[in-house]
Amino acid sequence: MGKIIAIVNQKGGVGKTTTAVNLSAAIGAAGKKTLLCDIDPQGNSTSGYGVSKREVKKSSYELLIGEAEIGQTILKTHFKNVDLIPANMELAGAEVELIGLDRREAHLKTALSQVRERYDFIFLDCPPSLGLITINALNASDTILVPIQCEYYAMEGLSQLMATVRQIKRLYNPQLDMEGVLLTMYDGRLNLTQQVVNEVKRFFPKKVFSTVVPRSVRLSEAPSFGQPIQYYDGRSKGAEAYDALAKELIKQNKKR
Numbered sequence: 001m002g003k004i005i006a007i008v009n010q011k012g013g014v015g016k017t018t019t020a021v022n023l024s025a026a027i028g029a030a031g032k033k034t035l036l037c038d039i040d041p042q043g044n045s046t047s048g049y050g051v052s053k054r055e056v057k058k059s060s061y062e063l064l065i066g067e068a069e070i071g072q073t074i075l076k077t078h079f080k081n082v083d084l085i086p087a088n089m090e091l092a093g094a095e096v097e098l099i100g101l102d103r104r105e106a107h108l109k110t111a112l113s114q115v116r117e118r119y120d121f122i123f124l125d126c127p128p129s130l131g132l133i134t135i136n137a138l139n140a141s142d143t144i145l146v147p148i149q150c151e152y153y154a155m156e157g158l159s160q161l162m163a164t165v166r167q168i169k170r171l172y173n174p175q176l177d178m179e180g181v182l183l184t185m186y187d188g189r190l191n192l193t194q195q196v197v198n199e200v201k202r203f204f205p206k207k208v209f210s211t212v213v214p215r216s217v218r219l220s221e222a223p224s225f226g227q228p229i230q231y232y233d234g235r236s237k238g239a240e241a242y243d244a245l246a247k248e249l250i251k252q253n254k255k256r
Contacts, residue, residue: 001116001117002033002035002115002116002117002118002119002120002121002122003120003121003122003142003143003253004112004116004122004124004140004141004142004143005121005122005123005124005141005142005143005144005145005179006123006124006126006134006137006138006140006141006143006144006145007019007020007023007123007124007125007126007144007145007146007147008124008126008134008137008138008144008145008146008161009128009146009147009148009157009158009161010128010129010130010134010157010160010161011128011156011157012128013149014147014148014149014184015147015149015182015184015185015213016040016125016126016128016147017040017042017044017045017048017125018048018147018184018213018219018223019145019147019182019184019213019242019245020036020038020045020048020123020124020125021036021044021045021048021049021125021223021228022219022222022228022229022230022238022239022242023123023145023242023245023246023249024036024082024121024123024228025079025080025082025228025229025230025231025242026228026230026242026243026245026246027081027120027121027246027249027250028079028080028081028082029079029080029081029230029243029246030243030246030247030250031081032081032120032121032250033081033118033119033120033121034081034082034083034119034120034121034122034123035074035082035083035084035085035115035118035119035121035122035123036049036082036083036084036085036122036123036125037060037084037085037108037112037122037123037124037125038060038084038085038086038087038125039060039064039087039091039108039124039125039126039127039133039136039137040087040091040125040126040127040128041087041088041089041090041091041092041094041127041133042087042089042127043086043087043088043089043091044125044223045084045087045125046084046086046087046088047223047226048222048223048226048227048228049077049079049082049084049226049228050077050078050225050226050227051075051077051084051086051226053086053087053088053089054088056086056087056088058072058073059073059085059086059087059088059090059091060073060085060086060087060091061087061088061090061091061093061094063085063107063108063111064091064094064098064107064108064111064133064136065094065097065098065101065107066101066107069114070085070111070112070114070115071114071115073085073086074115079227079228079231083119091133094132094133095131095132095133098132098133098136099132104132104136105132105135105136105139105172106136106139106140106172107136108124108136108137108139108140109136109139109140112140121249121253124137124140124141130160130161130164134164135164135168138164138165138168138172138173138176139168139172139173140173141173141176142175142176142177143176143177143178143179144165144176144177144178144179145179145180145181145182146158146161146178146180146181146182146204147181147182147184147213148181148182148183148184148196148200149183149184149185150183150184150185150186150187150190150192150193150196150197150212151185151192151196152192154196154199154200155196155199155200155203158203178204178207179249179252180207180208180209180249180252181200181204181207181208181209182209182211182212182213182245183196183197183200183208183209183212183213184212184213185213185214185215186212186213186214186215187214187215197212209245209248210248211241211244211245211248212241213238213241213242213245214237214238214241216229216236216237216238216241218232218233218236218237218238218239219236219238222238228242229242230242230243
């Protein structure tokens with residue numbers, strides 16, 4: 001049964017979508033059957049895999065509001081072992097539409113339960129907010145992966161995220177756990193970077209991945225070519241980092 005991991009941080013610009021795209025590609029390249037579900041209305045994971053948002057017929061929007069079966073939304077990508085549930089701007093309306101639906105917090109969980117057996121890992125690229133879409137993701141997930149950028153204000157909002165996680169555990173999903181914290185935009189030359197690393201490790205003892213993702217021009221360029229970094233420039237520092245993270249994650253989940 002596939003492990004479901006929500007990649008979540010309500011703060012924008014922390015490397016959440018970069019991680020969703022490149023980690024899922026690295027896990028797929030390592031031989032694990034992978035599904036990436038884009039539930040961010042910006043749809044950047046979708047375009048990061050070279051899928052045109054305008055041409056998507058059935059997306060995570062229809063899936064969440066119950067207008068499509070999950071099988072209708074899954075696309076095969078051009079990349080090894082990775083399937084995608086795409087998103088587009090219509091998803092922005094799902095927050096409002098979900099309010100009036102029964103069991104509004106469990107729509108994604110119900111849908112993903114139908115395909116869990118097909119995959120080793122299912123990643124959810126969450127929106128930068130703590131609304132109903134993110135609540136659906138936390139309810140559906142086994143664990144959360146939290147990217148944190150090595151910059152000033154890195155910890156801002158994290159206490160709110162963890163309070164939401166505790167509430168979801170109490171109300172809907174008692175098994176929800178922390179997969180790990182990923183340090184992104186790492187620059188070892190800066191004193192601030194080390195200060196942030198120390199602060200994050202204090203806040204999340206034993207939950208910080210040993211892999212860090214460096215600042216990288218190639219990582220920034222890859223999405224405009226519709227390719228994960230491993231396929232755009234497999235020798236870059238960004239590709240090496242996500243390959244190392246994939247190995248670390250697979251090792252943490254040896255039984256899968």
